[in-house]
Amino acid sequence: MFEKSTWIRLPRNVVVGHGVLDDTVAAVEELHLAGDPLVVTSPTPAEVAGDRVVEAFADAGLDPQVVRIEEATFGAVEDVIEVAADGDVGYLVGVGGGKVIDVTKMAAEDVDKGFVSVPTAASHDGIVSARASIPEGDTRHSVAAEPPLAVVADTEILADAPWELTTAGCADIISNFTAVRDWELAHRLKNVEYHEYAGALSRMTAEMLVENADSIRPELEESAWIVTKALVSSGVAMSIAGSSRPASGAEHLFSHQLDRIAPNPTYHGHQVGVGSIMTEYLHSGPKGQWRDIRDALASIDAPTTADELGLDSETVIEALTTAHEIRDRYTILGDGMSEEAAREAARVTGVI
Numbered sequence: 282m283f284e285k286s287t288w289i290r291l292p293r294n295v296v297v298g299h300g301v302l303d304d305t306v307a308a309v310e311e312l313h314l315a316g317d318p319l320v321v322t323s324p325t326p327a328e329v330a331g332d333r334v335v336e337a338f339a340d341a342g343l344d345p346q347v348v349r350i351e352e353a354t355f356g357a358v359e360d361v362i363e364v365a366a367d368g369d370v371g372y373l374v375g376v377g378g379g380k381v382i383d384v385t386k387m388a389a390e391d392v393d394k395g396f397v398s399v400p401t402a403a404s405h406d407g408i409v410s411a412r413a414s415i416p417e418g419d420t421r422h423s424v425a426a427e428p429p430l431a432v433v434a435d436t437e438i439l440a441d442a443p444w445e446l447t448t449a450g451c452a453d454i455i456s457n458f459t460a461v462r463d464w465e466l467a468h469r470l471k472n473v474e475y476h477e478y479a480g481a482l483s484r485m486t487a488e489m490l491v492e493n494a495d496s497i498r499p500e501l502e503e504s505a506w507i508v509t510k511a512l513v514s515s516g517v518a519m520s521i522a523g524s525s526r527p528a529s530g531a532e533h534l535f536s537h538q539l540d541r542i543a544p545n546p547t548y549h550g551h552q553v554g555v556g557s558i559m560t561e562y563l564h565s566g567p568k569g570q571w572r573d574i575r576d577a578l579a580s581i582d583a584p585t586t587a588d589e590l591g592l593d594s595e596t597v598i599e600a601l602t603t604a605h606e607i608r609d610r611y612t613i614l615g616d617g618m619s620e621e622a623a624r625e626a627a628r629v630t631g632v633i
């Protein structure tokens with residue numbers, strides 16, 4: 282008897298465009314949610330968008346509450362849950378970067394209330410996904426979280442954000458090439474469940490972004506539009522898969538490890554991009570497609586070397602040789618790289 286079942290949880294309203302922040306209240310009203318909003322934000326995103334969103338809810342006759350967070354930690358999630366559990370709070374609105382959005386969707390899942398995603402940077406593909414990524418001690422959890430009921434992505438605000446945030450979003454998408462390779466490998470070697478549609482969508486999203494690289498330029502609002510569409514598409518791939526597998530492989534483990542050990546970790550997207558150059562080398566060898574990944578990253582101004590990430594060689598080697606320990610996710614790193622092999626991979630690809 283056929284007994285499989287699956288839930289694919291996707292947003293109902295995805296609103297992308299110039300000035301759409303002003304449509305936030307309308308996008309929420311259309312969902313017929315009861316109660317008042319809880320707006321979760323952080324200092325800079327509050328200035329560029331959060332305060333305006335709070336004001337718009339108040340003008341609409343609602344009584345919005347606000348929680349400001351600084352980091353994506355379980356402590357921050359608890360702080361949001363405490364306020365979100367209030368009976369008057371009907372739904373949560375995350376206004377900010379990837380960390381704010383992850384904390385908000387995790388808190389929303391916990392209190393079983395709706396979540397609305399208002400990104401202020403096109404820097405990561407968690408805008409739409411039903412996953413949250415939270416570090417804890419030596420590990421990093423990729424947990425199921427409340428997917429957004431609505432996404433409001435104002436390209437005017439996204440284009441105005443520092444250019445590095447947009448190139449980080451591009452690199453997060455380019456890393457899908459190696460994430461899908463790792464997923465296929467884990468399927469072949471460990472019988473990990475693989476979803477053809479999610480894998481194909483994730484890869485196609487990266488291909489289309491690379492094809493459009495010429496149109497991704499600073500201060501060009503169209504760039505924010507192209508990148509946001511790719512981030513939405515990649516998030517949908519994660520929702521179809523019910524896991525972050527389509528968008529997170531060994532290159533992400535490398536970045537998560539850098540977040541733990543590097544003296545000054547930098548943007549998530551930039552770190553996974555450099556990781557992707559090296560893990561592509563591990564997949565396809567010195568004559569393989571790692572140059573294509575490097576060139577794609579370079580074409581949109583994303584870092585391709587340890588230097589450009591502000592890292593020394595030894596931190597790169599340590600992250601590469603210990604990345605497999607961060608979570609139970611089978612990738613090309615297998616049960617770990619030797620120091621010599623890590624040095625060779627980083628050297629041949631020009632990362633160090």
Ligand SMILES: NC(=O)C1=CN([C@@H]2O[C@H](COP(=O)(O)OP(=O)(O)OC[C@H]3O[C@@H](n4cnc5c(N)ncnc54)[C@H](O)[C@@H]3O)[C@@H](O)[C@H]2O)C=CC1
Binds near residue numbers: 324378405414446525
């Ligand atoms: N849940 C998921 O599926 C995914 C989660 N992530 C997570 O997202 C996080 C990375 O997201 P990021 O946005 O790179 O980090 P982030 O949330 O730390 O934001 C980076 C910086 O940009 C600032 N910022 C945001 N909007 C701005 C604006 N308009 N103007 C000026 N500054 C602005 C923030 O205040 C912050 O200082 C990581 O924790 C990563 O693990 C990343 C991809 C997918």
Ligand SMILES: O=C(CO)COP(=O)(O)O
Binds near residue numbers: 453
């Ligand atoms: O960053 C992600 C996809 O781009 C997902 O994060 P995890 O690696 O924590 O699942």
Ligand SMILES: [Zn+2]
Binds near residue numbers: 529
């Ligand atoms: Zn990512």
